[in-house]
Amino acid sequence: MASPRQMTSLNGTEKDSDKTHFMNDVPKQLPEGILDVDATELHRFVDNHTLVHLKGQIERPLFVSILQHGDETTGWDAMKLLLLNHQNKLPRSIYLLFGNVQAARINSRQLDDQPDFNRCWPGIHNQQNEVAKTMQEITDLMARIKPFASVDIHNNSGRNPHYAGINSLQTPFVNLASLFSDTIIHFTSPDGIQSGAFARFCPSVTIECGMSGTADGIEQTHTFLENLIHLPSLKSVPGVAEHRQVLNIFSTVKVKPEVSIGIQGEVTHPVNFIINDDLDYHNFHLLESGTEFGRLDHEDTIMPFVVTDQIGHDITDHYFEKRGTSVCIKQPVIPAMITQSIRAIRLDCLCYLMHPMNPNHP
Ligand SMILES: [Zn+2]
Known part of the structure; x- marks a missing residue:
């Protein structure tokens, strides 16, 4: 199986710590063997903030962010199912962003010396730390690429229905959220979250998939991602409008x-x-x-x-x-x-x- 260093050589950068340039040549494949491991083992294959571009039939990509909080593993579990289902060719390209794989190693939201990754994205009050710099670069890159949609996958530590959070009430945002759940919340804070940063250039959603690792959350997330990578447009999604309830x-x-x-x-x-x-x-x-x-x-x-x-x-x-x-x-x-x-x-x-x-x- 490939080590992180082997994969880094794949993407053309010289050393693992050379984070500021890693996006000049985003890797086009996942390290071998990575689909066999749980979130706690991902650190052996990828660094924090590793972005991978997986090519599919439709070029305009879906952006998927997982593990911004290291103990919220449903995103990785669902992505594994999705990628194993489409080993030959994805219906649509995906940019997959690995979040805090170091914290995931010990099943923790974040390490003691780390900021909350999902408060470091470009927003109203931009943070001035290394994580925020990386988030700015990822945002700038994706703003040029203009994804079809952006999905940031989280779990709750309490009992909640599975729900979708959006920062805009424009139709494509509500349609995107409706594909995941009938329970939709609209929010404009906290500042510095991924879906807020990406809302400037593509429909974006934060999905909350219940408690980490539960089977129904993984299944619902997997189904949602399957639907998304086959969907031609978010302008109209048949059959979802009548049930939805938006909470502010x-x-x-x-x-x-x-x-x-x-x-x-x-x-x-x-x-x-x-x-x-x-x-x-x-x-x-x-x-x-x-x-x-x-x-x-x-x-x-x-x-x-x-x-x-x-x-x-x-x-x-x-x-x-x-x-x-x-x-x-x-x-x-x-x-x-x-x-x-x-x-x-x-x-x-x-x-x-x-x-x-x-x-x-x-
Ligand atoms: Zn979270």
């Missing part, structure tokens, strides 16, 4: 860093705020006011959440209130991506809040 993400719920937290039933020492067990069952359900998210250690403990809208305004008081030691929803709202992972809560957020919207009348 309007805010992010974070836990204040100074508030110590734990999950009900898991805490072994006193904390300021205990998050209700099974809170993630609320994902994508309309919650009534009074629905409890958790309990404080004391009535005088501060509100543990900060809710911010898309432009960063603090709107916590509109959506949460303390009732004694109970922290409750203040007005009806639909949460998404509630996670029960303390690490994910600290690194990212507890959840997002959404309202329904009509895609035809945004």
Whole structure:
């Protein structure tokens, strides 16, 4: 089997660390044996941010991004099935981007010294780190190539329906999302995400395929990719329009860093705020006011959440209130991506809040 170094010589660059030039000659094939391995072994074959151009019958490519978060393996599992199905010739070309294969090695979202890859893409406030530089180069390259569509594949750490996220309500975006799921969310933050960067030049979607590695998520993702590489156009997709529901993400719920937290039933020492067990069952359900998210250690403990809208305004008081030691929803709202992972809560957020919207009348 080919080592990363052998593959690097294939693409004409001189050394593995020569990342800034790797896209001048994007490799046209995957290293031998790579389709036999799990995400934890990919680091033996490719580096972080390796882009591969797999030629197909239709030249205009589908762009697929996997493993931006190293513990979200459904993208690789589904891509393996797709590529094994089309060993001779793909119906459509694919640019496949490997994300954080180093973090995938230890089944972690990211390594301690790494930024979140999916916050480093060109956006409103561009980050100034090596990852962001690489993301800028990949974006510039793909903007010239103008893919047919862009798909970024993720998993959730909490229980969620499989859903698609889009940054634009233009028809090709909604059609692309509809091919994956009837549950579609529209969002314009966080800044620096892949589908947001690519939305400037092609229909792009972030798909969330449930918990990492589950069979139904892999199957749904594989079917979606199969459909996409056979599809001639995203301008009209028969039979999908009537079911779809678009939800608009309007805010992010974070836990204040100074508030110590734990999950009900898991805490072994006193904390300021205990998050209700099974809170993630609320994902994508309309919650009534009074629905409890958790309990404080004391009535005088501060509100543990900060809710911010898309432009960063603090709107916590509109959506949460303390009732004694109970922290409750203040007005009806639909949460998404509630996670029960303390690490994910600290690194990212507890959840997002959404309202329904009509895609035809945004
Ligand atoms: Zn992710």
